[in-house]
Amino acid sequence: MADPRFFTVQGPFSLKDLAAFISAELILADGHDDARQIDDVASLAQAGATQISFLDNVKYKADFTASSAGACIVAPEMAELAPKGMSLLVTKNPYKAYALIAQKFYPVDPSMDNQGFVDPSAVIGAGAVLGQGCVIKAGAVIGAGAKLADYVTVEPNAVINDNVEVGARSVIGANASLTHCLIGAHVRIYPGARIGQDGFGFAIDPAGHVKVPQLGRVIIEDSVEIGANTTIDRGAGPDTVIGQGTWIDNLVQIGHNVKIGRGCIIIAQTGVAGSTVLEDYAVLAAQVGVAGHLKIGMGARIAAQSGIMRDVEAGAEMMGSPALPIKQYMRQVATMKKFSRGKA
Amino acid sequence: MADPRFFTVQGPFSLKDLAAFISAELILADGHDDARQIDDVASLAQAGATQISFLDNVKYKADFTASSAGACIVAPEMAELAPKGMSLLVTKNPYKAYALIAQKFYPVDPSMDNQGFVDPSAVIGAGAVLGQGCVIKAGAVIGAGAKLADYVTVEPNAVINDNVEVGARSVIGANASLTHCLIGAHVRIYPGARIGQDGFGFAIDPAGHVKVPQLGRVIIEDSVEIGANTTIDRGAGPDTVIGQGTWIDNLVQIGHNVKIGRGCIIIAQTGVAGSTVLEDYAVLAAQVGVAGHLKIGMGARIAAQSGIMRDVEAGAEMMGSPALPIKQYMRQVATMKKFSRGKA
């Protein structure tokens, strides 16, 4: 069970309601009926008779057959292996279904039931507009003219600068700072993220580099996640754009003018240099570096620690620094390994 | 045009004044006179008859010849290609000139016209001294005995610890923290930067590593930029020093006792380990790692993702991990690529 000091569980919910919620087929164990109450999620190993778990990976088959969970979300092909006493919620994508059920027990979005609250220590600038149900926590600073839509949460000591806009039900994490940006709905900015500061633009000069004013913004579309201590610079003239549903992990650097499409995934400590374009559903694993002014095609996948110095075609899988198509890279690694054994 | 919610444009300025400001030769288009008013900067593609743009890269020649900009900053050799209706400001370094003109329309330094302001929610420690025109925003904390020179701006929720000194017209970004440091004039510390905390110094001991007190400071000279969420540790005994006019990007790590010369450029996510020296004008591209106790010579240039384990000579260009001179590295990459095709 999640530590009740940090998590408040909702429910219980009936098997019938849970199955309907994820559009799963419900197969009841002997002695269960569909009104049976489920009070929490848990791992296969830890779940008890009133809890629901999931099986997503064949590797955990033994945990599944030995589990005491009262209910389990499974794919159709695993259903017949279920132990006694376990009702099944059968669906083709058990992990996604588990995510949704877990959110039902532990909601991740700001509640639409609250009346809103502004901590007395928060500072709200002149002309700032807060929608209904906004929660502004201690020490948060909302600049003049900022517009927060309904049910926005601003965690302690976060800073939202003048005229920034934040869409409904977004969460701005503790000590994060936003400036020169427009944030969509359902966006989560994690603690310490830096959005909208000047990009790294200057004319090189031995007598003193000359700053080029950075006159664009950062546009973050709906349902984006921006990880802790990640930095996203505003555009130099055009905007920096993070497309709908893209997830960015911690300590990532996004340079000025970068355009990231929809549903991309960018893992920790990766950097994308200025003016590069990521098309929809591109995936950058951890510690990747992408040079500036490139195009990473739709659905391309870049392995961890790769260095991308040229455009990448849609759907390509790349690895290495400088990166090669992954099969080619693997052959190269195998050949080099021979040298390391003195066998080449 | 830059979004007026986030940017306030100055001007307009006459062609004559703009040309004089950057010491350019003014070549007037037919029907223009030198009192003609220019009201904004814009890209070649977007500029209109009352706006000024620039051409720095031959790649954009087509944009230049098709541009409707009323004025353009160009190099002498491009002047004859100008379209009708475009006055020219001719100079040898158009990008630097554009940077200066853009700063005229969109000033980047704190104004010297303001009267100063301390937000009532800011906390100013005993004996702290604020020069004239300082702007201390909401939730900022200025420690006891800190000294801020004239026209310093401290953004919301930034922390300046006891006895820290900040030079004139410097800007300390939102949620940044400074301790044990002396900051020059005209310095910009971006949001979330961490300056002056203890370096990573300890005696290794299986019974418990023993911390070595870090007794130095961070000295940041004039006109330095420190990127968002960058970390610069104070010296262990000697100081950590960032030389005049050096620009450091986001998420960079500078270890204790590092000495960085004048005019260096350090791009995002690079790390420089303890006691290493960078001579003037060295350039470290993104995600470079430099080991400790090394010397990187004057003007050396290190390619992205390189790993530097030995001293680098002045002017050298290095690439790879471990790094080699760039030509040598390129030959190595080419040979390895053959293996990846099964052709070696």
Added chain:
Amino acid sequence: MADPRFFTVQGPFSLKDLAAFISAELILADGHDDARQIDDVASLAQAGATQISFLDNVKYKADFTASSAGACIVAPEMAELAPKGMSLLVTKNPYKAYALIAQKFYPVDPSMDNQGFVDPSAVIGAGAVLGQGCVIKAGAVIGAGAKLADYVTVEPNAVINDNVEVGARSVIGANASLTHCLIGAHVRIYPGARIGQDGFGFAIDPAGHVKVPQLGRVIIEDSVEIGANTTIDRGAGPDTVIGQGTWIDNLVQIGHNVKIGRGCIIIAQTGVAGSTVLEDYAVLAAQVGVAGHLKIGMGARIAAQSGIMRDVEAGAEMMGSPALPIKQYMRQVATMKKFSRGKA
């Protein structure tokens, strides 16, 4: 001498007391007696007659023989080389002994003499419990139900969320944020560190990735250091654990469910992906990447910039991306270098 604006020196202490404190043999110089007062630490080159230095590395032998230090911590084999006028504190581990002596002059732990203090601008949530001698600085936010043991220091604008617990004499740095975590005693969290936010967990879905609620915590055991702007995500179900006495440098990323043993060392900008286990005393140098679900054996040492994609045996030394045993890697590098000279 350390800058008195930033450091307050304790003492003076007698040679006798200092030697006893580190269990060293005291060899008095001619004319010294063991009541002789020492008033500061300093480097061999800068120490004067009333100061103590140390020699840990034969490389600095010349500095040692030329030093004017009144006292020096040395290993037995160096004692006979001491210059005139220098008393010796002889011990087998001079660097550790120096660390302890330097802490005597410049204490690194919160004082147990103070009466505690809560800055009026700090915000203390309902039911939060502060032990005796806690110092809560300006703008810090302590959530409802949080528990701080005795002599905890919370630096300005740090955020400790609801129900978080912090052990005795720990220090939470400026602008750091803690949530969903239990922190041991004698822990130092540096400025801007992010502890306990949601890990990067979601079910991939082209129609919109679905967040998996992250239901674990971060457990930080006693005597751990967490560097500036480092991020440690909470567990997805199990906890993320940082073992006793482990030191983590700046800008490090620790993913959800990671278990780190005792006495590990993790240097700047390294990333450890989800569910990986580091056994005791493992060392990850700077900019290392470790993939998820791996085991790094006890005392293993990973060189800077390495990429770890498989389990590593106890005591192994690895280098490269993908990593190899270090000798094997060095042979590979040597062979590749030949290609770069066109000699292969």
